[in-house]
Amino acid sequence: xxxxxxxxxxxxxxxxxDVKGYLDAHTAPELENVFNKLLDxxxxxxxxxxxxxxxxxxxxxxxxxxxxxTMRENKGDIKFSNMTESVYNIFDLLGFPILYEFYKEExxxxxxxxxxxxx
Amino acid sequence: MNxxxxxxxxxxxxKSTTDNLALIREFTKKAAGDSGFSDETIGKIILAVDxxxxxxxxxxxxxxxxxxITISTKFDTDKLTISITDEGKHFNPNSVPEPNIIExxxxxxxxxxxxxxxxxxxxxxxxxxxxxxxxxxxxxKYLSR
Numbered sequence: 001x002x003x004x005x006x007x008x009x010x011x012x013x014x015x016x017x018d019v020k021g022y023l024d025a026h027t028a029p030e031l032e033n034v035f036n037k038l039l040d041x042x043x044x045x046x047x048x049x050x051x052x053x054x055x056x057x058x059x060x061x062x063x064x065x066x067x068x069x070t071m072r073e074n075k076g077d078i079k080f081s082n083m084t085e086s087v088y089n090i091f092d093l094l095g096f097p098i099l100y101e102f103y104k105e106e107x108x109x110x111x112x113x114x115x116x117x118x119x
Numbered sequence: 120m121n122x123x124x125x126x127x128x129x130x131x132x133x134k135s136t137t138d139n140l141a142l143i144r145e146f147t148k149k150a151a152g153d154s155g156f157s158d159e160t161i162g163k164i165i166l167a168v169d170x171x172x173x174x175x176x177x178x179x180x181x182x183x184x185x186x187x188i189t190i191s192t193k194f195d196t197d198k199l200t201i202s203i204t205d206e207g208k209h210f211n212p213n214s215v216p217e218p219n220i221i222e223x224x225x226x227x228x229x230x231x232x233x234x235x236x237x238x239x240x241x242x243x244x245x246x247x248x249x250x251x252x253x254x255x256x257x258x259x260k261y262l263s264r
Contacts, residue, residue, distance in 0.1 A: 003141070022144075025173040026137035055144075057169045058232035086162055093239050094232055095220035 006030050008037070014045045014113050016106065020052035023060035031060065035067045044076025047109040051082035056090055068100070077101070077116075079109040127153060128193045135176045135186030135205070143172050143190065147201070150192035154199045155262060163240040164199070164260055170233035171203050171256050179207025179254060197262035204255045212246050 004027035005020040015038055023031065038046060048064070068078045081103040083091070088102065103109040131146045133139040147168040151161040172188055180186035189204040218231050237244050243259035 022141065024137070024140050024169060025176065026140050055166075057140075057166060057173065058236055059173060061232060086159070090166065090236070093236065094218070098220055 004030060006034050008034055011047075011110055012114075013117065014047055014110055015043045016110075017046060017048045018052065019048060019050060022055040023053060024055070024057045025059035028059040028063050031063045032066070035063065039067075039070065042074070044071045044074040045113050046071060046076065046078045047106055047113070048078060048080050049082050049106050050080060050084070050087055051106075053084070053087055056087050058094075061091065061094060061096070064096075064100070077113070079103060079112065081106040081109045124196060126193075126195050128191070130192075131190045133188050133190075134184055135180040135182075135188055135207070136184045137173070137176055139188075140169055140172060143188075144169055146190060147192075150194070150201070151199065151260075154194045156199070156260070160260065164201070164258075167237045167240040167244075167258055168201060168203065170237050171258065174210070174233050175203065175205045175207060175254075178210055179205045181208070199260045199262075201258040202255055203258070204249070204253055206251070206253050209248060209252075209254055210246070 003021040004023055007018045009016050009018070017031075017034055019031065038044070064078055071078050079101045080091075082105065083102060091097065091100075091102070101109070101112065103112070129150060131143070133142060144165050147165045148161060151164040156164065168190065172190075175186070175188055176182060186205060186207050191202045191204075193200045212234055215231050215234050218235050237258065241258045242261050242264055243257070245257045247255045247257065249255055
């Protein structure tokens with residue numbers, strides 16, 4: 001019923017997750033599956049591209065909270081890009097900008113990973 | 120601001136499954152739109168109702184799909200009241216502390232964000248225990264605020 005789609009692509013050493021549509025308690029498990037796959041493959045550098053995400057509830061936000069520390073413990077991170085203002089406002093309301101990096105464009109997030117990889 | 124003297128009441132009953140959240144959002148969108156709220160505020164009201172119903176599905180009914188959720192919307196002059204009633208496990212919202220994102224991060228804690236969001240998004244959020252083992256959460260938004 002809920003219109004949601006998640007896909008995964010590799011850009012060099014970084015995994016980019018594209019989320020599309022409505023991310024709620026019904027569709028959040030689909031996103032969890034993708035994160036579990038990344039952990040299985042020991043891929044810890046992740047950019048989530050929100051360009052086509054129309055809606056997010058706390059069930060969706062909870063997925064990022066559940067996985068971010070594991071990524072960071074393994075020298076990776078979850079970075080966010082291409083968020084619409086309405087979706088960003090929900091992250092902001094819960095204080096996410098204190099703990100997560102948000103970028104306007106996916107490329108900026110990828111560059112940040114490349115810089116961190118060199119140091 | 121689209122002030123008016125209009126009044127309406129509508130009711131929507133669904134089973135307690137997460138795949139009904141999309142229908143719940145559609146129903147809420149119509150009620151908030153008919154009330155005359157801006158698109159931005161309609162988005163806030165939709166999310167608050169989604170969070171309330173998600174909590175009911177998860178906590179009151181523990182993901183059992185047989186529960187019933189009744190959503191009643193009432194608009195009068197400038198006040199939209201959304202009452203959401205279930206017959207599941209009683210829930211005490213005061214037992215949920217206000218989330219601190221940094222503490223959550225340290226504890227790898229997930230959840231509890233929904234109630235906080237509801238309070239941030241709506242003008243009033245009140246919980247009631249009714250006779251017959253019913254629970255009701257009442258969400259209020261004013262056009263004039």
